Amino acid sequence: MNKKSLIQKAAASPHIVWSVLFIIAPLIFVMYYAFTDKDGNFTFSNFTELFQASYLEIFMRSVCFAFLATVLCLIIAYPIAYFIAKAKPKTQKILIMLVMLPMWMNFLIRTYSWMALLEDTGIINTFLGIFGIGPIHMINTAGAVILGMVYNYLPYMIIPIHSVLSKVDNRLLEAAADLGSNPFTVITKVVFPLSVPGIISGITMVFVPSISTFYISQKLGGGNFDLIGDTIERQFQTAYNYNLGASMSFVLMLIIIVSMTIMNKYADDDGGVII
Amino acid sequence: MNEKKIIELKGVSKTFDDEIILDNIDLKVYEKEFMTLLGPSGCGKTTTLRIIAGFVTPDNGEVLFDDVKINDVPPHKRHVNTVFQKYALFPHLNVYENIAFALRLKQKKEKLSEEEIYERVEEMLTMVNLRGFEKKDVNLLSGGQQQRVAIARALINKPRVLLLDEPLGALDLKLRKDMQNELKNIQRRTGITFIYVTHDQEEALSMSDTVVVMANGKIQQIGSPTDIYNEPENAFVADFIGESNIIDGVMLDDFKVRFSGHEFECLDKGFGKNEPVDVVVRPEDVDVVPVDKGMLCGVVDSVTFKGVHYEIIVTINKFKWMIQSTDYVAPSQKIGIYVEPDAIHIMKKSEFSGMFGDYSSFSDELEHLSDVTEEEE
Numbered sequence: 001m002n003k004k005s006l007i008q009k010a011a012a013s014p015h016i017v018w019s020v021l022f023i024i025a026p027l028i029f030v031m032y033y034a035f036t037d038k039d040g041n042f043t044f045s046n047f048t049e050l051f052q053a054s055y056l057e058i059f060m061r062s063v064c065f066a067f068l069a070t071v072l073c074l075i076i077a078y079p080i081a082y083f084i085a086k087a088k089p090k091t092q093k094i095l096i097m098l099v100m101l102p103m104w105m106n107f108l109i110r111t112y113s114w115m116a117l118l119e120d121t122g123i124i125n126t127f128l129g130i131f132g133i134g135p136i137h138m139i140n141t142a143g144a145v146i147l148g149m150v151y152n153y154l155p156y157m158i159i160p161i162h163s164v165l166s167k168v169d170n171r172l173l174e175a176a177a178d179l180g181s182n183p184f185t186v187i188t189k190v191v192f193p194l195s196v197p198g199i200i201s202g203i204t205m206v207f208v209p210s211i212s213t214f215y216i217s218q219k220l221g222g223g224n225f226d227l228i229g230d231t232i233e234r235q236f237q238t239a240y241n242y243n244l245g246a247s248m249s250f251v252l253m254l255i256i257i258v259s260m261t262i263m264n265k266y267a268d269d270d271g272g273v274i275i
Numbered sequence: 276m277n278e279k280k281i282i283e284l285k286g287v288s289k290t291f292d293d294e295i296i297l298d299n300i301d302l303k304v305y306e307k308e309f310m311t312l313l314g315p316s317g318c319g320k321t322t323t324l325r326i327i328a329g330f331v332t333p334d335n336g337e338v339l340f341d342d343v344k345i346n347d348v349p350p351h352k353r354h355v356n357t358v359f360q361k362y363a364l365f366p367h368l369n370v371y372e373n374i375a376f377a378l379r380l381k382q383k384k385e386k387l388s389e390e391e392i393y394e395r396v397e398e399m400l401t402m403v404n405l406r407g408f409e410k411k412d413v414n415l416l417s418g419g420q421q422q423r424v425a426i427a428r429a430l431i432n433k434p435r436v437l438l439l440d441e442p443l444g445a446l447d448l449k450l451r452k453d454m455q456n457e458l459k460n461i462q463r464r465t466g467i468t469f470i471y472v473t474h475d476q477e478e479a480l481s482m483s484d485t486v487v488v489m490a491n492g493k494i495q496q497i498g499s500p501t502d503i504y505n506e507p508e509n510a511f512v513a514d515f516i517g518e519s520n521i522i523d524g525v526m527l528d529d530f531k532v533r534f535s536g537h538e539f540e541c542l543d544k545g546f547g548k549n550e551p552v553d554v555v556v557r558p559e560d561v562d563v564v565p566v567d568k569g570m571l572c573g574v575v576d577s578v579t580f581k582g583v584h585y586e587i588i589v590t591i592n593k594f595k596w597m598i599q600s601t602d603y604v605a606p607s608q609k610i611g612i613y614v615e616p617d618a619i620h621i622m623k624k625s626e627f628s629g630m631f632g633d634y635s636s637f638s639d640e641l642e643h644l645s646d647v648t649e650e651e652e
Contacts, residue, residue: 171363174330177350178357179377180432189380193367 033246046247055231055248062228063255065142066211069149070157073206074199076150077157081198082191084158085165096162099155111148111219118144118220140222148216156205164198165191203263208256228252279306280342281435281468282327287336289322296322298492300336304436304470309462311471313479314489315515320472321360323489324438327470329353355436356429361445362421364413370424371409374399377432399427402461419450426461436468443478455482476516480504488512490627509625513555520561520596521631524554524621532621535571535592539614543621553622558599560618563587569611575604588634595634 037043049055084095102110117123118138125135138144168191176190177183214229228248235245282304289297297319304310312320325331326338329350338346345353356377364373372379374396378387400406403423408416413424422442429437442458443451459482462469473479479486480500488495488503488511496508507513510521524534529544534554546552566572573591580586587598589610596612604610 169363171359171361172365174328174350175357175359175363175365176376177330178328178355178359179428180351180380182349182351185380189376190365190367196367 030246030249033242034250035247037243046243047251049244050247050251058226058228058231059251059255061225062211065146065149065217065225065227066207069146069153069210070203070207072146072150073154073157074203077154077161077202078199081158081161081165082187084162085168092162092166096159099158103155107152108215110152111216114144114148114151115139115219118147139220140224142221142225144220145217145225145227148220149210149213152213152216153206153209156209157202160201160205161195161198164195168194200263204260207259211256212252280304281306281340282470283337283339283342284323284326285337285339287323287326287333287338289319289326289331289333295492297326297333300492300494302487302494302497304468306468307466308484309459309469309471309482310485310487311473311479311483312487312489313473313476313515314495315474318489319492320474320487320489321440324357324440324470324472327436328355328357328438354434355438356432356434357438357440358422358425358429358442360440360442362425364421364424364428366414368413369409370400370405370411370413370416371396373413373424374427374431376428395431396427399431402430402464403427403457418446419454422446422454426458430461430465430467434467436470437462439469439471441472441474443473443475451478458482480516488515490515506620507555507622509622509627510553510555510629510631511625511627513553513620513622514627514631518558518597518599519631520556520558520594520634522554522556522594523629524552526550526552526621530616532619535594537570539570539619540616541619541621542617543619546621546623551624553624553628555620555622556596556614556618558586558597559584560614561596561598561600562613562615563598563600563602563604564611564613566609566611568613570613572609572611575606575608575610578604578606597634 034046035042035044037045050059080099084092084099087095115122119125120135120137120139122139124138128134128136172190172194173186176186181189211227212229213227214233217223217225217227217230232245232248232252235241235248239245280303282302284300284302287297287300287302288295300319300323302323312323314320322331326333329345329348332346337344340348340354365376368376375392378392378395381387382392396409397406400408403426405420405423405427408420408424413421416424422445425442439458443454446454455478458469458471471479471482480503483500485497486500486503487497490511496503496512498506503512504516507516507519513519513521522534524532526532526543526546526549527538528548529546530541532539532541532543532552532554571591573589573596576588576590576595578585578587581599584599584601585603587600587604589596589598589612591612598612
C-alpha cells in the first residue's frame, strides 16, 4: 500500500512541478509586485492609483465588452450546437472539425485578416462598392472589437454546449412530446435546462479570455478602446511599471473569480435561468 | 369488457433500412381493455407501440383513434401517454415536477391553479404509493420507485390509452410480480385502456384481457390468455407460450390423428383427410403410466427436479418429449405415456413448422434464451 502510494506520488510529480513552476510561482510574483513599490517596500499605492477615472473607465469597458461578447457568443453558438448535435454522428464529427478549423491558424493572423476585411478600403467595402453601397466605417469601432472577440471565442462556446446536447437522451425528448410538449416547449422545458452545465462552461471559457484579451482591441479598435489586457501589457512592455501592472492583473483576477462565483451560484440555485 | 373500439390499425407496415419490421398489421383495441403485445426481440411489438404513440409513422396503412385517422397527428396531440422502457424521467426535475410536467404545459391555457396541480399530483402519488417523495431527486430513486413515478407521470393527464413499453423489464423478479399486480389494479380502478409490450409470456398471460402474439413483424394470434395457451394457432405460438411438445402428425379423419406411430383420439375437426398437421401436447398433460398401459413408450433420458414437479425428458420414436410429473421416475427407466383426447391440440402446418422440434437440444441455456431481457432495436 505504502509502496503503491509512492508510485502514485511519483506519477503525479510532473503535474506538481508544472503547477508550481507555471501557476503558483507566477502568482506569487504577481502578488509580490502588486503589494510593493519600486524599491520593494510593502504598499497599497498600486491599488489606490487604479481608482483614477481613466482606469475605472477601462475596467468598466472591459467588463461590458466581455459581457456583450459572451452573450452574443451564447446566442449564436446555441443554435449551431443544437443543429450539430441533431446531425448524424458522422456529420457531427465533420461539423465539429469545421468549428475548430480556424483555431489551427495563428490568432494574430486571423485578427489581421479581420483588419483586411473591415478596413474602409477593405474587402467588404470594396465588394459593397460594386453595388454602390458604402463605404461603411467598420474598423476601429467598438463593434469591430466585440466582433473580434465573438469570432475568436465562439468555438469555446459551441463545443461545451454541443457536448452536453449530444448526450441528451432522445427518450427524454420523446417523453416530453408524449406528455404534451410541442417542439418548442420540448426545447424550453427539457433540452435547455439539461444543457445548463454546457452553457456555464461555455460562458466561462468565453468570458475569461474576453475580459483579459489584448491585441484584438489594439488591431480592430485602433487603440480607441483600451481594455484591461492592453493596459496591463503596456505597463509591462512600455511603461516598465511592473507594480502597477501586477495590481491590475490582481484586480482582473478578482473580477473573474467574483463573476464566475456569482454565475455558478445562479446555476446551482435553479438549474434553469441564467440570463 | 366494453366493446367500444378505441384504436384500430389497418394494414400497417413499416420498413427500416430495407428490413421489414411490421408487415400488414391489423389490430383492434377496445375501451378498458388490457392488451399485451407479446413476442421475442425484433418481432415488431415496440414499433407497433411507437406507431400508436406517434413516434413512428407507418409506411402503409392507417392508424385510427375513435375512427379518426391519426397517422399525421404528432405525439403531443394524441390522447395517449407512454410509460417508457427505463422510464425516461426528467433528471433536472424532482418527483413532484416530473409528475406535474403534463399539467405545467397546459397550466396557462387551462388556468390551472397551483392547488389544483398539487391535488392531482398528490392523487397520483397516492395511487402509486409514493406520498412523501415529492421533493426527492429522481436520480436517487430505486428502479421500482422510478417506475412508479413514470406511471404517475403518464397517468396524470388522464389519457384514454396508456402505452407501456416493457415497463418491468429492469426490475428484479420479486418486485416485478408486485408491480404486475399493482398495474393490473391501477388499470381496473382507472378504467384506462392499457397496451402493454413484453417478451415475458408469463407476464402477458397473468395480466392481460387480450394477448397479441407477434413474430417476424406479423401478428400470429390474438386471443384471451386461455385461448392462446390452450388453442395456439401455430407452432410459434405453441412454443413461445409455455412449454410444448410439437410433433408432426397426420389428421386421419375428424377427431382422429396419427403421430409417433400411434392413432389418437382428439377433439379437433375440419382438416382435410390425411392432412399433415402439427400436434401440440403440453408437458403437464402427459401422464406417466406403466409400459403395458401406455399409448406410447420410451426411455427416460433425464429427470430434473423443479420444485412443484419433475421435468422428465423421454425419447419416444426418436422424438424427445418433455413431461412434467409429480411422480419421480429414474433415468434409463422404460415408461409408458398416456394422453387424454382433450390434451391434444391440432394446428395447421405453418412457416414455423419444424422450427421448434423436440427437446433434444433443450438445456438451461436455451431456457434462458427464451426469456432474454435485451431491448428491441
